[in-house]
Structures are given as C-alpha cells and as structure tokens.
Amino acid sequence: MSIKAFAARIFANHIAKRNKKWSSRPIETQEKVFKDLISQASLTVFGKDHQFGQIKTHKDFVKQVPIRDYEELRPYIDRVVAGEEDVLWPGKPIYLAKTSGTTSGAKYIPLTKASMPGHMKAARDAILAYIHETGNTAFVDGKMIFLQGNPGLKEQNGIKLGRLSGIVAHYVPSYLQKNRLPSWETNCIEDWEKKVDAIVEETRNENMTVISGIPSWVQMYFEKLIQVSGQKVGDLFKNFSLFIYGGVNYEPYRAKFEALIGRKVDSIELFPASEGFFAYQDKQEEKGMLLLLDSGIFYEFVEAEKFFDNNPPRLTLEDVQLGVNYVMIISTNAGLWGYNLGDTIQFTSLEPFRVIVSGRIKHFISAFGEHVIGKEVEEAMQQAISAHGFSITEFTVAPQTDPADLGLPYHEWLVEFETEPANLEAIEATLDQQMQEQNSYYFDLIKGKILRPLTIKTLKKDSFNLLMKSEGKLGGQNKVPRLSNDRKIAEKLYQLQP
Template identity: 55%
Template sequence: MALKAAFSRPLAALLHHRYQQWLRRPVATQKSVLASLISQAHATAFGRDHDLASISGPTDLVRQIPVRDYEALTPYFKRVQEGEANVLWPGRPLYLAKTSGTTSGTKYIPITSASIPNHINGARDALLTYVHHTGKAQFLDGKLMFLSGSPELSIVNGIRTGRLSGIVNHHVPAYLRRSQLPSYTTNCIEDWEQKLDRIVDETVDQPMSLISGIPPWVQMYFDRLVQRTGRPVKDIFPDFNLFVYGGVNFEPYRAKLFETIGRPVDSIELFPASEGFLAFQDEPGNPGLLLLLDAGIFFEFIPAERFFEPNPPRLTIADVELDKQYALVLNSNAGLWGYSIGDTVRFVSLSPHRVVVTGRIKHFLSAFGEHVIGEEVEQTLREVMAQFPEVEVVEFTVAPRVSTTPTEPSQHEWLMEFARPPQDTAAFAAALDSGLRRRNTYYDDLLGGNILAPLRLTSLPQGAFQRYMKSLGKLGGQNKVPRLSNDRTVADGLLQ
C-alpha cells in the first residue's frame, strides 16, 4: 500500500474517536457552540445592536435575534463588503464567497478565519470517515478530480472574493495537491464548455481514482470522455472507485451516471454551502447525512409548514422529531445570526442526528394551494423510473400551468429532458400523477375535485437545460436548476 493510503487509516481512527466525544452529547455540544459564538461576537456592531452579551441560551437568542434571510441582513453584509471591521464577527473576513441562485441576485457570504476550517475539515472528515468504515484508502494514491468553479479571486475592499469551490481550492493540503486535477490554469477557465474540453485533455490518460462534483456537470464530463474515446468510463479509469457529490439529489441522475461509468462505484454525499459545511454521509449505504454539531454552527429548525408565520417556533437539536420537514437557520462563526439558509431537511435519525436534504423553503409549488415540495417530486420520479426501467432522465423541473379557459382546469407541467424516453409517455405521466397524489393529500384533493387536471408531461430536446443555463451565464460549476417553481420563469425560459 502506498504512503498516503497507509497513513490515512490511523488518522481515520483518530478522527472517529474525536467525533464520538461530541456525538455522545449533542445537546451539550450545541449549547457550548452557542456560548462560544456569543462570547466572541458580543462586542461587534451586530452584537451591540442585539445585546448579544445578555444572551445566555436559545430562549434569549430567539427573543433578541429575528430570523432573516440574506436580503434582510443586507445592511450588515454591505458594511462587511465595504471593508468595515467588527461588523458581524471580530475583524474582517478572510474571504467573501460569491454565490447566486437561478432566480436571485449575487450574494457575498463572509468566510472568517474562524469559519474556514469548517469548510476545509468537513470534506476531509467525510473522506476519512469513509476510510474508517470501509477500510478502502487506495483512492488517495490515485489522481483526484474536483469539478469546481474558478479558483481565481478578486479583491473587494481588501477582501479576497470568489466562488466557494474556488476559495476551498486554495486550501487543498499540499500532500493532495500533487494528485489534484484539473490544473490550476484549466480550473481558471470561465467558459464551461471550453473548460470541460481542457479537463478531458488533462485527465483522459490519468489514473483517476476519485471524482467529485455536482452530478449533472459530472455527467457532462463523462459524456465528453465517452465521445472522445468511444469507451465507457470504467475502461478509461479502471481505478475510479469513489464519487463524491453534493448540491442536488443524486437519485434522478444515478442510473444514467452509472450506465455511463459501466459499473457501480462507491459514493459519498456532502452538504456544503457558502454559509458553512453542514453535514456529510458518514455511513456507506445510509442516506442520512451526519449533522456537524461541533463545527462552529449553532443550528435552529423551524417547522416548514409554519415558516412563513410572523413568529414561527425555532427549535434546537434537543426538540426536533423524526420525519418532519424543517427549515434550517444558522448562527455561526462566519458572523451569520438567525440566518435562514433556505434549505429544508428531514431527520432520519436522532442518535446520531442525521438528515436528508428535502428542498428549498422558497422552491415549492403551491400555485393552487397544494404545497408540493422537492422531496415529493424526486421520490415520485425515482419510484416511477423503477416501474419504467428503460427511462433515463437528464434533468427536469416542475411548474404551474394556469388555465386561461374557464372550462379547462389548471395543471402541473413537468418539463423533462430524457436520455431515453418512456415507451409509453401517457402511462409514465399517469404514474407520476398517481405517485404524487399518494405523497401529497392536497394535490390529491385538487385532482379529485377537478380543480386541477392531471399533469402535463413536456419532453424537451437534448441539451435544453444546458442551453437554458448557458443563456443565464450559469452553465457548470456549482449552479443548478430549481426542481420546483411557483411561477413560469424557468419553464418559459426552457421552452424558449
């Protein structure tokens, strides 16, 4: 066994032991994190404005710090961007992580000297935990590929600014950097399709063992490899045995991705965000992601169905229940306070605390009162694809289609790009409708009362989603299409 693989095993055992210390006391760990955050930030501008010094626990936190999203906290973020020190966290941030959604403007999330270890160590710990549970460490001795945004950083009022994946690229440990692909020069290419061709040039004859990235963009990379060589990925990279991903649910992409590879490979799911590295898959085969309770983030959870109330309940890790939808709220050493990250999760285990990511609190479909969430449509599609094994889906989104004719009910429209379409499109659409009706009683009632018509399935031509994302300047990297919309912005953009 080569040196890096051999050395990783005692490190993995040491990490496992350290994790057990806080896993045994999750509530006390989170209380300690909150106390530490308050003690460090009480003298900042935000701390004085909200009297952080008087906060002694979660009850005080709820009373003194409202839940706000990025837009509501913009006055503070703007002061940080302008170079002012001691605004949300002591000193100035090391970085500003530039991020944007498909339908929202650019955001600049601070990353501080206290919070950068969270981003770096989270990914490292996910790999070492995999080594501990499986004993497989050979991937560390091959070439490692991180399909990410450009690592080039600009300077904004003295603060280095760029995409999170590019920022993290600067912190890859030296012992791994020599194995990392693509090259820095290639990673800096902004045009995604040009960058993809260069990545293929640099990797096609290399012993790739680990490949990481958002599934649809990794699929594009694999497709280019197959086009270039005429061989499946397993023959191009016989040592490839670990796929690391995050950002979207893998299930809609799994069948096509593994078909392109030519065999199954192990995978690890991560839950990274510009606001913090929140969780990772700590047990192979277990879909739950271990919530990182000892990493400088104090978590709060709002029942999703009550999120838009004026004063919704804010629960701590001590209060959450299994199989309920919660909107995530963060208080962190990046200087985020009562920050609504926008993601929803569901707990699948309370000992330890593991979650699955179920969607976005603002990405739901309730144009007709049905409140369909991302997890429901993704589970439905997964179930129906098992019934129609010939089907391969490249990408999809769901939007309302409001009728302009009184005699015709409105309906949901599923816009799908297939790698292999169903042999019976009508039966496939009916199965989707049936599956969603079982998962969402409101949708079932609307169809049963003829308020909604059965869904419309619109098959899009090859490359439609890529062309749409390219038209927005969001092709590749960490960008993704929302699964659900409450309007027709995404749907009409795709159809055009």
Template identity: 60%
Template structure:
C-alpha cells in the same frame, strides 16, 4: 499499497473515532457552541445592536435575534465591504464567498479565520471517515478531481472574494496537490465548455480514483469522456473508487451516472454551502447525512410550513423530530446570526442526528394551495422511472394556471435518455405517486380544481442548451426542480422534442 494510502489508515481511524464520540454529545456540543458564539458576538456591532450582554440561554437568544435572510443582513455586509471591522464577527472576514441569490442578486457571505476550518476539515473528514468505514484508502494514491470555480480572487474593502469552491481550492492540503486535477490554470478558465474540454484533455489518460462535483456537472463530464474515448468511465478509469457529490439530490441522476460508469461504485454525499459545511454521509450502510454538530455552527430548525410566519416556531437540535420538514437556520463563527440559508431538511434519525436535504424554501409549487416540494416530485418521478427502467437526464416542474378551455395542471419538463413507449401511461403513474405523496395535491384533483399532470419531453441536451442560453452552464449552477411561476417553463418550451 503506496505511502499516502498507508499513512491515511491511522489518521482515518483517529478522525472516525472522533466523529463517533461527537455523535453521542451532539446536543451538548450545540449548547456549548451557542454560548461561545454569543461570548464573541458581544464584542461586535451586531451583538451591541441585539443586546448580547443580556443573553444567557437559547430562549434569550430567540427573543433578541430574529431570523433573517440575506436581504435583511445586507446592511451589515455592506459595512464589511466598506472596510469596517467588528461588524458581525471580531475583526474582518478573511474572505467573502460570492454566490448568486435567487432574489438578492449577488450575495457576499463572510468566511473568517475561525470558520475556514469548517469548510476544509469537514471535506477532509468525510473522506477519512469513508476510508475508515470501508478500508478503501487506495484512492489517495491516484488522481482526484476537485472541481472548483476560478481560484482567482478579487478584493472589496481589502477582503479577497470569489466563489467558495475557488477559495477552498487555495486550501487543498499540500500532500494532495500532486494528486489534484484539473490544473490551476484550467480551473481559472471561465467559459464552461472550454473548461470542460480542457478537463477531459487533462484527465482522460490519468489514473482517476475520486471524482467530486455536483451531479449535473458529473453527467456532462462523463458524457464527454465516453464521446471522446468510446469507453465507459469505469473502463477508462479502472481504479475509480468513489464519487463525491453535493448541491442537489443524487437520485434523479443515479441511474444514468451509474450506467456511464458501467459498474457499481461507492458514493459520498455532502451538504456544503457558502454559509458552512453542514453535513456529510458518514456511512454506506444507513440513509441520511450526519449533521456537523461540533464545527462552529449552531443550528435552528423551523417547521417549513411556518417559515413565512411573523413568529415561527424555532427549535434547537434537542427538540427536532424525525420526519418533519424543517427550514434550516444557522448562527456561525463567520458572523451569521439566525440566518435562513433557504434549504429544507428532514431528519431520518436523532441517534445520531442524520438528515436528508429535501429542497429549497423558494422552490415549490403552491399555485392552488398544494405546496408541492422538491422531495415529492423527485420521489414520484424516480419511482415511476425505476419501475419502467427509464433514465432521466434532467427535469423541472411548473404550474399551468390558465390553459385554454381546460383545468389547470402541473407541467413537467423531462429530458429522458430514452422516452417511454407510452408517455401518457407513464405520466399517469407519476401522477398517482404524487397524489400518494401530497394529500393536498390529491384533494385538488379529486375536487376537480386541477387535472392530472402533463409531461413535456425535452429534446436531447435541451437543459444544457437552455442553461447555455441564459449564461448559467456548468460550475455550481443547477436547474430548479420547482418553480411557482412560468418563467423557466416558458423558456424551456423552446427546447421541446
């Protein structure tokens, strides 16, 4: 055992003990955070506009501050970009995280001196907690991939801005810099395929022990490694210990990624976003991600079926229930106030508070009132694929509203590693699980409003070629699981087998 892994053990134990204590006082910490946020917010333009001086509790806060999305926040963000101080939080942000919005174009999310530790410390704590639970510290002695967007930052209103992963790259602890790959120069490459080839060049002969990134990126990286070396990833990196991922559900990618590794390997799921690092997998033994309740973020939860209502039910952590799909709303020490981040979550436990990320508010199908969500399509496809011993590379679903001479249906675009022997029978199995999962979908089929789903096999690398064609290949870009229109589906029709 080398020095880094040896020193990590006592530090990991301290952090894990702190996390366990915070599990027990989550509600109290949340109430204290709201109080502190309001206290600081009183000195801002936003606080003045919303009469923070009259807010004494959560009920007051709900009355004073409506739930907003980015478009509704934009006037305040524009003032920050113009160089104005004390708009949403004291002073100015130290960064603006640039991210692509589905409807808002480019978004600029503030990161402040107070909030940067949420992003950095939570990522560190997820790894240290894993070390403490499993006793596996040796990965700290080898090479680690922290894939990021370009760390080159530009400025607006005197504030540096760039992709969150590029910003975080500047804050990787000094003691990990010598372990970190790819190099700074490679992370600065914008063209994804050029960057991926360079990452393979830099890592293929190294002692890689931890690899982090979104699952679609890992899949592309692993495919390229196998193609180049003729070996499985596990053979190539004999000490590879853990995969760290976030951004999308891992399950649709699990079978293929594990086959690429060629042996069992641990995983750590995380829930980071430009707005904050919200949760991470704190144990290998239980399902769900531990909500990060003591890191400058106050959470609200709106039942997902009410998110577009004029006056939706808003709950604090104290009142959430297991099994209910909620839209996640945050107020943070970066100056976000009751901000709808666009994700939905479902608690699997309230002691401690562990949750699953179930989808995106805007990623659903409800062309006929069925309101199918990401969790349901992922469950149905992956359960059928597991039973048939099939590996799914990628997929998305869209409604076919007016097919010629037949009933409407849900059209599934699926890229298989190997197509099923009987595609119709496989589609029937997926459809049966969809009906089991979504009663409204079942009613529409039994009422002859819809016909059963149809699967369109996408050719090998079809999704990669599609993403390349629209300039969204690689990095943090993801294919939506669900679309309520035909825009994506019509484009993917060009990439069928």
C-alpha cells in the same frame, strides 16, 4: 498497501472516535457552540445592536435576533464588504464568497479565520468516514478530480473575493496536490464548455480514482469523455471507485451515471454551501447525512408549513422530529445570525442527528394549496425510473394554472429524457400516483377534481444546458431549480424548443 493508504486508515479511525464523542452528546455540543458564538461576537456592531451581553439562553436569543435572509442582513454585510471591521464577527473576514442570488443580484458571504477550517475539515472527514466504514483506501494513490469554479481571487478593501469552490482550491493539502486534477490553468478557464473540454484532455489518460462535483455537470464531463475516447468511463478509468457530490439529489441521475460508467461505484453525499459545511454522508447504508454540530454553527429549525406565519416557533435539536420538513436557520462563526439559508431539511435519524435536504423554502409548488416540495418530486421521479427503466438528463416542475384547453389545471413536468420513451402515459401515471401517495394535499386536489393528473412536456436535448448558458449559470456550483411556484422557468424552456 501504500504508506499513504496505511496512514489514511489510522487517521480515519482517529476521526471516527472524535466524531462519536460529540455526536453522542449533541445537545451539550450545540449549547457550547451557542455560548462560544455569543461570547466571541458580543463586542461587534451586530452584537451590540442585539444586546448579546444579555443573551444567556436560546429563548433570549430568539427575543433579540429575528430570522433574516440575505437581503435583511445586507445592511450589515454591505458594511463588511466596504472594509469595516468588527461588524458581524471580530475583525474582517479573510474572504467574501461571491454567489448568485435570485433577488439580491450578487451575494457576498463572509468567510472568517474561524469559519474557513470548518469547510476543509468537513470535506476531509467525509472521505475519512468512508475509509473507516469500508476499509477502502486504494483510491488515495490515484488521481482525484474536483469540478469547481475559477480559483482566481480579487481583492477589495483588504478582503479577497471569489467563488467558494475557487477559494477552497487554495486550501488543498500539500499531500493531495500531486494527485489533484485539473491543473490550476484549466481551473481558471471561465467558459464552462471550454473548461470541460480541457479537463477531458488532461484526465483521459490518467489513473482517475475519485471524481467530485454537482451531478449535472459531472454528467457533461462523462459524456465528453465517452465521445472523445469511445469507452465507458469505468473502462477508461479502471480504478475509478468513488463519486463525491453535493448540491442536488443524486438519485434521479444514478441510473444514467451507472450507464455512463458501465458499473456501480460508491458515492458520498455532501451538504456544503458558502454559508457553511453542514453535513456529510457518514454511512453507506444509512439514509441521510451526519449533521455537523461541533464546527462553529448553531442550528435552529422552523417547520416549513409554519415558516410564513407571524413568529413561528424556532426549535433546537431537542425538539425536532423525524420526517418533518424544516427550514434550517444558522448562526455561525462567520457572522451570520438567525440566517435563513433557504434550504429545507428532514431528519432521518435522531441518534445521531442525520438529515436529508428536502428542497428550498422558495422552491415549491402551492398554487392550489398542495405544498409540493423538491424531495417529493425527486422521489416520484426515482420510482418512475425504477418502474419503467428510462433515464433523464434533467427535469423541473411548474404549475399550469390556465390551460389552453380550458380544462382543469395541472402540474407540468418538463423533462429532458436521454432517449424519449415510448410509454410516456405510463410514466405520467406512475409519477402522479407517487405524488398522491406522498402528498395528501395533492391527493385531495386530484380526487376532488380541483387538479387533473400531471402531464410531461418532453424537451429537446441540451435544453437545460442552453437555459443555464443563457442566464450565465452554466457549470460550477449552479443548479436548476427542481420546481417553481410560477412558470418563469417553464416559459424559458418552451422558448428553446423547436
């Protein structure tokens, strides 16, 4: 065992003990975070506008601070972007993370001196939790690749601007720098396809042991590696043993990845965003990710089915239940207050608190009152893959409310298969059965003949890559919405078919 591996194991044990200390006292931990946030921001513009000096309890906070999304918080954020101090958090943020917004255009999320360490600590601790559980440290001496955005930063009004993944690149610890790929120059390539080609050339002859990124973009990297080398990824990188991912559910990709790699490798799921790093997988055999309660983020939860009601109940950890679909609301030491992140989660454990990401509150299908969410379509797809042995590149789901044949409406699954299967009708039947079992509203609509069973539209190879490229969202942290309540994405995909 190398010195680095030995030190990693000792540090992993230390972090595990520290995590157990706060995770075993979750309510007290969150109460302390809440009071610290209110106290530190009481003299900011936002704090004065919302009478933080009078807030003593969560009930007070609910009265003073409404739930807001980015657009609703934007008047304050615009002042931050303009360089004004003490608006949402004391002083100025050190960075503004630029993200793509569907309704807002570009979004600028503040990252402060207080919040930035949370991003780095969580990423580090996710790996250390894996080491603590498995004892596997061999990978620490190999090369690690993190598929990420351009690390180049601009400065505006005394604040640096860039993509979150690019900002994080500036914080890679010195002891990892010599192990980290791709090079700075390659990471700065804007064109994603050219960037992947350059990454392949830089890494194909290296001892790659850890690979990290959004599955759909890592898949493109793997396919290029195989095309260039003629070898499975696992044969090319004989010591590759750990895949780290976030942003989307890995399960629909797992069979395809194992085929590309040629064997199974361990994986760690992360739940990061520009707004904060919220959770990571701390156990290989436990479902869900450990919710990070001591990192300057106070969490509230609103039942998704009640979210669009007037004044829906805002719950804290004391009141949440297993298996319920919640919209996650955050208040953070970056100055986001009562902020609707847009993600929906479900708790898989309450001791400690573990979550899965179930979808997006804006990404659902309820054209007929069915309330279908991302988790349900992903689970159905995974069950169909297991039952029928096919693999996919990507898929999305949309309602068809006005069929050309004038028959009953239905859900259309637009699927890019790795190889188009011969038993498409059997796959459709399995998907539909799984959806009925998971979603009682969908079951009632099918049985009541309001909807007919779902259908699959097979797409030509590279349809989703062409879609993302046409919207300037190829690569990086961009993701295809898993489902939509309209046919905008479906129609764009149809236009790309021969």
